[in-house]
Amino acid sequence: MPGDVGLRAANAVEVADLRVRYRTPDGWFTAVSDFSLTVSSGQRVAIVGESGSGKSSVCMALAGLLPLGAAVEATTARIIETDLTARPTRAIPYQVPGVSVVFQNAMNALDPVWTVGSQLGTAIRGRGATSRARARVLAGEWLERVGIRDPARVLRARPYELSGGMRQRVMIAIALCSQPELLIADEPTSALDVTLSVDLLELITSLTADLGTTLLMITHDIGLCRAYSDRVVVMHRGRVVEQGDTEQVLAAPSADYTAALLACAPSLGQLNDHRLTTMVGVS
Amino acid sequence: MIARLWRSQRWWIQRVALLPVHLFLFAIAVFFLVRLIPGDPVLIIAGSDDLTADQYERIEVLLGLSGSLWHQLMVFLGRVVTLDLGRSLIDGQDVQEQIAWRLPATIEIALIAMVIAIAVTLLLCIFAMLHPHNPVARFAAFYARSAGAIPDFVLGVAGILVFYTVLGWAAAPTGRYDAGLRPAPRTTGFPFLDALLSSDTVLLSSMLAHLWLPVLVLVVGSAPTIMKVLQRSIEHAVDDEATLFRIASGVPRHVVIVSVLRRASPTMVTMCGQLFGFLLGGAVIIEQLFAIPGMGQYAVQAVGRADFLALQAFLLTVAACVLVVFLIVDLVNMTLDPRRRPGVMVEGNA
Amino acid sequence: MITAKAAAKQYRGRDNTVVHALNPLDLVIEPGDRVGIIGESGSGKSTLVRLLLGLETPSAGSILYQDGEVSQLSGDRLRQFRRDVQLVGQDTTSSFDPLRSLRDAVRRPALEILGLTVAEADAAVDEVLASLAVDPELSSRRPSQVSGGQRQRFAIARALIVSPRILICDESVSALDVSVQGAVLNEFKDFAERSGAGIVFVSHGVPATAFLSDRLVVMHGGDVVEQGDVSQVVNRPKHPYTARLMGAYRKLSADESSAA
Numbered sequence: 001m002p003g004d005v006g007l008r009a010a011n012a013v014e015v016a017d018l019r020v021r022y023r024t025p026d027g028w029f030t031a032v033s034d035f036s037l038t039v040s041s042g043q044r045v046a047i048v049g050e051s052g053s054g055k056s057s058v059c060m061a062l063a064g065l066l067p068l069g070a071a072v073e074a075t076t077a078r079i080i081e082t083d084l085t086a087r088p089t090r091a092i093p094y095q096v097p098g099v100s101v102v103f104q105n106a107m108n109a110l111d112p113v114w115t116v117g118s119q120l121g122t123a124i125r126g127r128g129a130t131s132r133a134r135a136r137v138l139a140g141e142w143l144e145r146v147g148i149r150d151p152a153r154v155l156r157a158r159p160y161e162l163s164g165g166m167r168q169r170v171m172i173a174i175a176l177c178s179q180p181e182l183l184i185a186d187e188p189t190s191a192l193d194v195t196l197s198v199d200l201l202e203l204i205t206s207l208t209a210d211l212g213t214t215l216l217m218i219t220h221d222i223g224l225c226r227a228y229s230d231r232v233v234v235m236h237r238g239r240v241v242e243q244g245d246t247e248q249v250l251a252a253p254s255a256d257y258t259a260a261l262l263a264c265a266p267s268l269g270q271l272n273d274h275r276l277t278t279m280v281g282v283s
Numbered sequence: 284m285i286a287r288l289w290r291s292q293r294w295w296i297q298r299v300a301l302l303p304v305h306l307f308l309f310a311i312a313v314f315f316l317v318r319l320i321p322g323d324p325v326l327i328i329a330g331s332d333d334l335t336a337d338q339y340e341r342i343e344v345l346l347g348l349s350g351s352l353w354h355q356l357m358v359f360l361g362r363v364v365t366l367d368l369g370r371s372l373i374d375g376q377d378v379q380e381q382i383a384w385r386l387p388a389t390i391e392i393a394l395i396a397m398v399i400a401i402a403v404t405l406l407l408c409i410f411a412m413l414h415p416h417n418p419v420a421r422f423a424a425f426y427a428r429s430a431g432a433i434p435d436f437v438l439g440v441a442g443i444l445v446f447y448t449v450l451g452w453a454a455a456p457t458g459r460y461d462a463g464l465r466p467a468p469r470t471t472g473f474p475f476l477d478a479l480l481s482s483d484t485v486l487l488s489s490m491l492a493h494l495w496l497p498v499l500v501l502v503v504g505s506a507p508t509i510m511k512v513l514q515r516s517i518e519h520a521v522d523d524e525a526t527l528f529r530i531a532s533g534v535p536r537h538v539v540i541v542s543v544l545r546r547a548s549p550t551m552v553t554m555c556g557q558l559f560g561f562l563l564g565g566a567v568i569i570e571q572l573f574a575i576p577g578m579g580q581y582a583v584q585a586v587g588r589a590d591f592l593a594l595q596a597f598l599l600t601v602a603a604c605v606l607v608v609f610l611i612v613d614l615v616n617m618t619l620d621p622r623r624r625p626g627v628m629v630e631g632n633a
Numbered sequence: 634m635i636t637a638k639a640a641a642k643q644y645r646g647r648d649n650t651v652v653h654a655l656n657p658l659d660l661v662i663e664p665g666d667r668v669g670i671i672g673e674s675g676s677g678k679s680t681l682v683r684l685l686l687g688l689e690t691p692s693a694g695s696i697l698y699q700d701g702e703v704s705q706l707s708g709d710r711l712r713q714f715r716r717d718v719q720l721v722g723q724d725t726t727s728s729f730d731p732l733r734s735l736r737d738a739v740r741r742p743a744l745e746i747l748g749l750t751v752a753e754a755d756a757a758v759d760e761v762l763a764s765l766a767v768d769p770e771l772s773s774r775r776p777s778q779v780s781g782g783q784r785q786r787f788a789i790a791r792a793l794i795v796s797p798r799i800l801i802c803d804e805s806v807s808a809l810d811v812s813v814q815g816a817v818l819n820e821f822k823d824f825a826e827r828s829g830a831g832i833v834f835v836s837h838g839v840p841a842t843a844f845l846s847d848r849l850v851v852m853h854g855g856d857v858v859e860q861g862d863v864s865q866v867v868n869r870p871k872h873p874y875t876a877r878l879m880g881a882y883r884k885l886s887a888d889e890s891s892a893a
Contacts (some may be wrong), residue, residue, distance in 0.1 A: 050810035050811060050812060051781070051810055063531060065527045065530065065531065067522070068415065090413075091412060091413060091414065091415045091521070092412065092413065092521060092526070092530070092539065092540075092543075093527075093530060094530065094536075095530050095531055095532075095533050097533075099531065100531055100532060100533070101527070101528065101531035103524055103527075103528060105524075108523070108524040108525065109524045109525060109527075109528040110525065110528065111525045111528075111529065111542055111546070112525070112546070112620070112622060113545055113546060113619065113620050113621065113622070114542070114545075119529075119532075122532075122534045122535075122538050123532040123533065123534055125534075126533045126534060126535075158621060158622075160622060164674070171528070174528075174532050175528075175531070175532060177532075178532065178533045180533075193673035193674065193837050194837070194838075194839070194878065194881045194882060194885075195673070195877050195878055195881045196673075197881070198881040198884055198885070220810065220811065221885070222811075223882075223885025223886060224885060226885060226886075227884055227885050260812065261811060261812060264811060264812055264814070264815035265811050265814075265815070265840070266814070266815065266818065266840035266841050266843070266844045267840050267886050268839065268840050268843060268867055268879070268882055268883070268886060275819050275822070276815035276816075276818055276819055276844065277815065
């Protein structure tokens with residue numbers, strides 16, 4: 001409901017000097033340091049980086065879902081209304097109010113033993129007072145909203161009885177049905193084929209735009225950033241190397257790393273190139 | 284319509300239909316097993332070897348040992364199907380009757396112990412899941428690691444020594460209730476349940492005084508086995524992305540916990556099935572230690588006296604019990620986790 | 634060298650349904666050819682790879698290696714086949730023995746297929762590692778002690794050490810970071826140019842496949858929906874599926890979105 005947007009806090013995410021460390025048998029391992037990010041409500045921000053860049057740690061830290069062995073420190077860490085630094089850590093974490101997450105592989109994220117109807121229903125009812133019957137109706141509507149043609153069948157099905165694309169759509173429905181203020185998408189399509197990826201990102205971006213939900217997307221794919229984000233944050237080895245307006249950063253990167261990352265991906269426009277540009281010392 | 288019903292329901296119908304097949308195969312196994320007992324059962328039972336041919340033949344027929352092996356098998360299966368397992372030639376008691384009153388008594392103790400063990404395990408594991416650094420959780424982890432380290436009979440002897448001999452908290456290990464009390468009128472066949480139903484408070488309190496220690500021994504001895512399994516599968520289930528996704532979708536706390544437990548429980552249910560087998564076996568030892576009449580006592584007697592028919596009946600009964608328990612385990616698991624139903628294809632995490 | 638003649642594969646699923654994993658397909662691969670096979674998961678490309686390597690028998694038609702059915706090869710002919718045709722797969726972690734050094738893994742085919750002595754094989758390992766610009770120091774480590782990109786290079790070295798005439802790459806770069814992908818793709822290209830060997834590059838990623846291939850085969854639902862010269866397939870696709878696929882990449886690429 002676009003009318004609500006005005007009532008929301010101006011910034012969905014306000015993080016300064018975030019550091020994420022993990023306890024390992026050899027002492028503390030620092031996955032992210034000096035991470036600062038401000039996202040105003042309704043923006044679409046992409047965090048891009050390769051494996052080991054710390055982008056997933058950032059996303060799990062902001063969603064409040066890191067395990068007990070992780071330490072999160074920051075001078076400021078406000079997500080919607082919640083101050084992350086004031087939250088006690090727990091073995092089984094609590095949701096940061098207003099924050100939903102979409103994971104990479106719905107096969108792992110959906111609960112294998114419950115039907116789609118039950119999982120979607122409990123998410124719709126949330127902690128609110130929606131009746132079961134009403135939740136059932138809304139669940140069917142949400143499935144239609146994410147482009148599932150036979151909601152009645154899918155509601156009765158369990159995740160493993162659906163195709164990969166359907167599962168991903170179901171996950172998106174569950175994440176968005178509570179109308180969150182912030183959606184964190186952790187590599188939402190990287191397990192999928194390109195045509196499906198594009199369809200699903202179209203779906204995510206159009207739904208979040210309808211709901212006025214802020215989108216924070218984590219990806220390794222510069223193509224996805226280009227098409228589906230307003231701002232981009234480039235991470236490398238636990239630090240932010242560059243951030244700014246997506247079009248500007250990709251057109252004229254200021255950091256060498258960003259430039260190298262842009263240059264080394266093969267593209268259909270350079271079929272006859274003899275060799276790909278490679279990054280020296282990054283492998 | 285019928286075809287659709289069959290497709291959606293066949294998972295349990297097929298499983299239930301397998302039970303008679305399993306029972307049949309086990310009956311045949313028992314048939315051959317008891318025939319492996321060395322010596323001539325007829326002579327052992329007669330107690331001497333100067334029998335007339337006529338006497339010999341009569342005993343042979345009573346034991347089902349006359350004629351060809353094929354003939355014997357047919358006679359045996361016929362007796363199994365008609366539930367006519369014969370009358371013991373040693374004490375003249377009907378084998379069926381003996382089992383009919385002893386089996387519920389043994390199962391009752393094993394079941395009570397199992398229910399308590401499962402309840403304690405669930406409570407400790409849920410607590411440890413929510414508060415992993417609490418001392419109670421650490422104790423539970425230590426206790427679970429001790430699984431199987433101390434045999435039941437050691438626990439039993441130590442229990443009697445401490446709680447009866449030294450502290451005097453437990454009643455003397457002399458049976459299910461004080462000598463001189465009359466048993467409750469038989470309504471269900473389960474002695475404790477009958478006592479409860481009869482509202483004979485004297486009998487009931489005597490039973491509680493006699494039974495708490497043997498049950499405690501079984502619980503303490505068996506709980507770590509399931510606790511170890513449940514703790515590990517809960518840890519895995521908590522770390523699952525599915526748990527994080529449930530949390531992030533904003534469902535109430537109890538839904539998250541039930542979701543973790545349901546994903547973690549099938550391994551524990553399987554373990555409980557095995558545990559029931561252990562407990563029946565453990566009950567054999569405990570019955571001896573505490574002089575409680577039950578299946579264990581019966582089996583020990585039967586072996587001691589080479590009571591051929593009693594032994595055969597004991598083996599059949601225990602096999603049937605275990606098969607029924609495995610059936611229940613399978614059905615519960617297929618309900619908890621539908622991926623375990625036959626014909627369900629789950630693609631790998633590609 | 635390898636010829637697929639109307640090769641098809643069906644599986645019998647549960648409930649006796651027949652799954653057509655691969656519909657009859659003709660394909661000829663000679664040394665020097667660079668064939669890219671594109672398809673999403675479930676398109677039949679993995680089945681095709683397993684058939685080409687003789688890991689499975691076609692349900693109909695045949696896969697021939699010098700006129701012999703691949704899955705029936707034995708003895709010297711099988712050794713020759715293994716020498717001529719090598720695979721670089723996707724999951725390099727599980728294809729290495731976790732307790733042995735990487736050098737050991739790369740040396741093994743030299744000992745077993747080429748029949749070299751240990752000293753000769755070691756020299757061959759050094760040579761192939763040098764050609765891939767891999768630090769030879771790394772070869773004493775175990776598979777878990779190097780990065781994914783380095784491990785993939787050792788997987789390539791293990792395939793290249795026998796100087797295959799056809800190299801089959803099954804999703805060989807899909808699990809790698811972009812920055813590493815480029816370098817590995819360059820290595821495949823260098824090898825093909827240097828040795829004149831053929832490459833069959835199987836992947837769901839179109840840009841990487843197009844970079845390495847002269848000819849593209851597009852698979853969808855067990856069928857070859859389109860094949861032809863790489864620039865024709867990429868720029869003037871005939872089949873609606875191919876068009877959709879290329880459209881998706883265009884949407885994500887620089888030139889198109891800046892134009893839009």
